Amino acid sequence: MPGIPGMDGGDRGSGRMSGSAAAEGARLKKPSWKDPRLLVGILLVLASVVGVVSLVGAADQTTEAYAAREPIAVGETLTPDKLHRVKVRLGEVEQHYLTPESGLDTGLVAVQRIGKDQLLPRESVGQLDRLDRKPVAVTVEESLPAQAAAGSRVDVWVALPDARNGFSEPALLLSGAEISQITEGSTALGSSRSTVVMVLVPDAQMPKLLGAQANKAKIAVVWNPGGTGR
Template sequence: MSVGTMSGGARLKKPSWKDPRLVVGILLVLASTAGVVSLLGAADQTTEAYAAREAIAVGERLTADKLHRVKVRLGDLEQRYLTPESGLAEGAVAVQRIGQDQLVPRDSLGELDVLDRKPVAVTVDEALPAQAVAGSRVDVWVALPDARNGYSQPTLLLPGAEIAQLTPGSTALGSARSTVVMVLVTDSQMPQLLGAQANKAKISVVWNPGGNSR
């Protein structure tokens, strides 16, 4: 009986603060709690970034009034986007289209002298498909006038050109509706397009669902 009593007493003995197992247990609990608090704090961290108030076309100058601030969780991606902290460079233009309410990527901004595509107005009389919107790709076909007061067979001049903007227009005397399509043209393609327009060519725009430029 005495042995059993002593054994039971040993089991009921209060742990001492000097017991290394108790100390290790307390440290583990504290470390676990600190880790949870750290994770919750990190998950709740937000930062301010710039987003476009309205869609911004390629070549359009970026100014503060075209942007608004939003709170987002970017984490390690913060350096990729324009923020109030990083600031907006004076004279910056969009080198790629930025959609409405889209965050502004830093690599979407540049200067006019390094812009490799420039918007050119192309007027088309035929109806465009609903998919032909700003940011989508189209093929631009050109038919030059021939000697019989007609037009030669159309040739593909600009494959996969990006639309920068669409504007409703009208033909002479307002008899029919037309559309002014701002397409982005590289410097190497510019002479051919401007030459076709100068020679009164018939220009057609065809939606390119694949977006291929070659």
């Protein structure tokens, strides 16, 4: 029997509307915890959070290390009251510095000059028998340039007395010797100013300098900006 005109079209239209409504309902349906897309999204968020926390934690990995409260001269004994603790990021080089965790051995002295607030490299300290340079006081009457300060280098010249109650030609005794300390002084009568320069002298050169001082030699200290001697 021939169908009624329009009925087939109506059925098809109803079918399309029903399919569209079903699809819309599927889109609006509340996602299930078993939905793999939801689980993947949660895992990605968790991985991102863990990565950020790890990155922040790694950037904030600090450790305590020792630093000098005031400058420490070569030969000066290290004691806790001369040090303070600072938080720094040392990373892989931590083993090369003194830290509260590693402790401070007794009898340690500075074998290199340590500046104020400077960290303490292990190579800058040691036992007294490691100290191959010792400070000797040299008194000079001449003014030193402002650049001559603790840690800078000087040449030490010596003129020995001669047989005519004069002095021989000056000779270079120490080249590039490091200054440990400078102290302003005066003569015994206080009539003129003098400067006491503590110079670090290698053991091998010690007899020559002490001998010159014992023989009342004229000793001059000359600033040597390029000096690298010991």
